[in-house]
Amino acid sequence: MTELTIALDAMGGDQGPDIVVTALERALSSFPQVQFILVGDKDILQPIVDRYPVVTQSPRVTLQHASQVVAMDDKPSAVVRAKPDSSMRAALDLVNNGTAQACVSAGNTGALMAMAYLTLKTIAGVIRPALVAALPQQNGSQSLLLDLGANPTCDAETLRQFGIMGSVMAQQVYKQSHPRVALLNMGREELKGHDTVKQAAQLLKDTPGVHFIGFIEGNDLFAAEADVIVCDGFTGNIALKACEGMADLLYTNLKQSLDGHLFTKLLAKLLFKRHKKSWQWLNPDQYNGASLLGLRGVVMKSHGNASANAYFSAISHAIEEAGVDLPRQIHDRIEYALLAQVPDQRK
Amino acid sequence: MTELTIALDAMGGDQGPDIVVTALERALSSFPQVQFILVGDKDILQPIVDRYPVVTQSPRVTLQHASQVVAMDDKPSAVVRAKPDSSMRAALDLVNNGTAQACVSAGNTGALMAMAYLTLKTIAGVIRPALVAALPQQNGSQSLLLDLGANPTCDAETLRQFGIMGSVMAQQVYKQSHPRVALLNMGREELKGHDTVKQAAQLLKDTPGVHFIGFIEGNDLFAAEADVIVCDGFTGNIALKACEGMADLLYTNLKQSLDGHLFTKLLAKLLFKRHKKSWQWLNPDQYNGASLLGLRGVVMKSHGNASANAYFSAISHAIEEAGVDLPRQIHDRIEYALLAQVPDQRK
Numbered sequence: 001m002t003e004l005t006i007a008l009d010a011m012g013g014d015q016g017p018d019i020v021v022t023a024l025e026r027a028l029s030s031f032p033q034v035q036f037i038l039v040g041d042k043d044i045l046q047p048i049v050d051r052y053p054v055v056t057q058s059p060r061v062t063l064q065h066a067s068q069v070v071a072m073d074d075k076p077s078a079v080v081r082a083k084p085d086s087s088m089r090a091a092l093d094l095v096n097n098g099t100a101q102a103c104v105s106a107g108n109t110g111a112l113m114a115m116a117y118l119t120l121k122t123i124a125g126v127i128r129p130a131l132v133a134a135l136p137q138q139n140g141s142q143s144l145l146l147d148l149g150a151n152p153t154c155d156a157e158t159l160r161q162f163g164i165m166g167s168v169m170a171q172q173v174y175k176q177s178h179p180r181v182a183l184l185n186m187g188r189e190e191l192k193g194h195d196t197v198k199q200a201a202q203l204l205k206d207t208p209g210v211h212f213i214g215f216i217e218g219n220d221l222f223a224a225e226a227d228v229i230v231c232d233g234f235t236g237n238i239a240l241k242a243c244e245g246m247a248d249l250l251y252t253n254l255k256q257s258l259d260g261h262l263f264t265k266l267l268a269k270l271l272f273k274r275h276k277k278s279w280q281w282l283n284p285d286q287y288n289g290a291s292l293l294g295l296r297g298v299v300m301k302s303h304g305n306a307s308a309n310a311y312f313s314a315i316s317h318a319i320e321e322a323g324v325d326l327p328r329q330i331h332d333r334i335e336y337a338l339l340a341q342v343p344d345q346r347k
Numbered sequence: 348m349t350e351l352t353i354a355l356d357a358m359g360g361d362q363g364p365d366i367v368v369t370a371l372e373r374a375l376s377s378f379p380q381v382q383f384i385l386v387g388d389k390d391i392l393q394p395i396v397d398r399y400p401v402v403t404q405s406p407r408v409t410l411q412h413a414s415q416v417v418a419m420d421d422k423p424s425a426v427v428r429a430k431p432d433s434s435m436r437a438a439l440d441l442v443n444n445g446t447a448q449a450c451v452s453a454g455n456t457g458a459l460m461a462m463a464y465l466t467l468k469t470i471a472g473v474i475r476p477a478l479v480a481a482l483p484q485q486n487g488s489q490s491l492l493l494d495l496g497a498n499p500t501c502d503a504e505t506l507r508q509f510g511i512m513g514s515v516m517a518q519q520v521y522k523q524s525h526p527r528v529a530l531l532n533m534g535r536e537e538l539k540g541h542d543t544v545k546q547a548a549q550l551l552k553d554t555p556g557v558h559f560i561g562f563i564e565g566n567d568l569f570a571a572e573a574d575v576i577v578c579d580g581f582t583g584n585i586a587l588k589a590c591e592g593m594a595d596l597l598y599t600n601l602k603q604s605l606d607g608h609l610f611t612k613l614l615a616k617l618l619f620k621r622h623k624k625s626w627q628w629l630n631p632d633q634y635n636g637a638s639l640l641g642l643r644g645v646v647m648k649s650h651g652n653a654s655a656n657a658y659f660s661a662i663s664h665a666i667e668e669a670g671v672d673l674p675r676q677i678h679d680r681i682e683y684a685l686l687a688q689v690p691d692q693r694k
Contacts, residue, residue: 186584218588237533241565243593
């Protein structure tokens with residue numbers, strides 16, 4: 001890995017800068033070659049950083065002042081103009097001007113998407129960026145799901161590009177040599193679903209370098225049948241959050257069904273401790289961060305509620321993506337796909 | 348409850364007529380006022396029925412022959428013409444000609460939707476029928492989710508009608524005096540989502556008699572925040588099946604995390620037995636059947652894999668819906684809503 005610099009928006013998220021600095025402390029020892037720029041209001045940030053000698057004394061950490069903070073309930077459309085000196089914007093600018101190769105933020109998702117889009121812009125040829133996260137699978141592997149909400153509607157060509165971008169990410173970051181790409185649909189048969197998903201299937205079938213395997217259904221999301229699962233942002237957002245709701249419900253039911261019996265309560269405690277891991281990705285953002293794919297730089301969204309460990313996870317993924325220069329890889333594959341569409345002029 | 352007759356498609360489903368007859372036996376004792384017509388191939392059906400003396404001897408059971416069976420993999424579009432004498436079609440015809448007030452089938456969902464639509468037609472004013480099911484909620488109540496897949500795309504007016512129909516069902520069948528109606532969206536803020544869902548929100552706000560509470564998100568599906576949750580069939584189908592996939596994954600993880608330890612294995616067995624109920628609605632169709640709402644008759648879809656108890660559940664719901672004449676109630680409310688839209692000519 002060549003020398004990398006990662007910009008951390010220290011002010012985003014519900015938890016405040018504390019968890020960001022804790023995560024940074026861990027990252028400093030896990031990634032000895034990586035530089036970090038901690039962006040935020042120095043008046044707030046400095047006293048926190050001072051409590052972490054490893055961070056304060058590291059020559060690999062720079063503090064950069066930004067006077068404004070994007071609040072979790074700020075309107076994305078307004079914040080872009082209203083907060084030009086926010087820590088989120090400054091972190092994105094560092095990526096845009098080449099000082100950093102990736103940025104991580106636990107802030108307001110809508111604002112981050114809007115600001116990243118405006119600051120970094122899309123890779124040449126890319127219609128729309130997509131929010132992507134890894135889902136745990138029944139067999140222990142991981143599959144990518146995109147889009148998770150950057151685009152409420154998508155046309156067929158946009159879905160095709162999501163298939164290409166997801167495929168590149170699966171190859172470069174998850175080291176899958178031949179990732180299987182599927183479209184999420186309400187049935188597996190060719191006739192199922194609406195026109196857009198059917199057209200996207202046709203386009204993906206004809207896309208060189210993409211191993212398209214057809215439609216999969218909601219209950220296949222965790223079945224390890226596809227490595228890349230493509231859908232519009234409305235569907236992806238709702239499907240993912242529905243899973244979160246379901247997991248919560250099961251957890252509540254499980255707990256309730258054990259209530260009132262001291263013996264089984266004790267057993268339950270023992271069991272819950274053992275399978276705590278199973279519930280840790282209830283919130284998929286928290287699982288390992290969600291990337292904004294298709295921009296001219298790596299942008300990693302950590303969940304607003306992320307713990308220091310979860311935030312560390314997001315930092316790790318940002319480093320992985322920056323390490324393989326994912327935006328460049330996507331650029332090349334999109335260019336290749338677009339060129340393949342140009343008809344031979346000699347015909 | 349006035350005297351009702353329920354037509355049962357005995358041939359549909361993966362399990363064959365056996366579970367239908369077992370469920371009927373239970374229904375005969377639970378609903379002493381209700382008549383049943385068992386529709387299917389007599390050569391297959393009669394020997395099975397003969398094993399159930401309660402059924403054979405009941406004056407409230409009629410067998411009706413139908414020579415054809417709709418297979419689970421039959422194409423819905425083809426089956427309508429290719430199998431005019433199917434048990435599914437005959438059961439729907441019994442509702443259409445007024446002999447029965449409801450029918451229940453565990454057969455091919457697509458074929459049932461297509462055939463029901465053609466045979467029974469929609470209630471005057473209803474744009475499209477919707478598939479609806481009850482979801483268990485955190486607080487032990489139930490909420491209705493529609494559409495679950497009858498309509499891959501829906502315009503705003505169709506979504507509004509789903510809100511009205513769901514509201515009527517919540518009032519009439521689930522005895523909720525003032526059901527809260529919500530639209531499923533990728534965020535709660537008014538600006539979130541695509542144009543259709545935003546337009547539908549505006550329409551529902553202005554619909555008399557509907558208590559519209561705004562948008563809810565995927566993770567609210569089981570949070571008892573709304574009594575009726577409206578979405579297009581693509582989203583509903585994928586969200587519901589995603590929950591099924593999530594539950595499967597959690598179950599597998601839970602089991603795996605206990606493997607190899609004899610002591611915890613035994614404990615786990617004990618616990619699983621206790622909270623078996625929690626997992627029983629993994630498959631929401633199985634939970635209690637899904638209704639096809641908006642047709643001129645009650646059509647209840649039982650899951651293809653339903654056990655006799657689950658099928659009995661579907662029968663019970665069909666009886667409840669027929670008992671309150673749900674199609675008539677929907678007719679009146681849709682008419683009322685349509686009339687409210689007609690501008691006053693004197694203005």
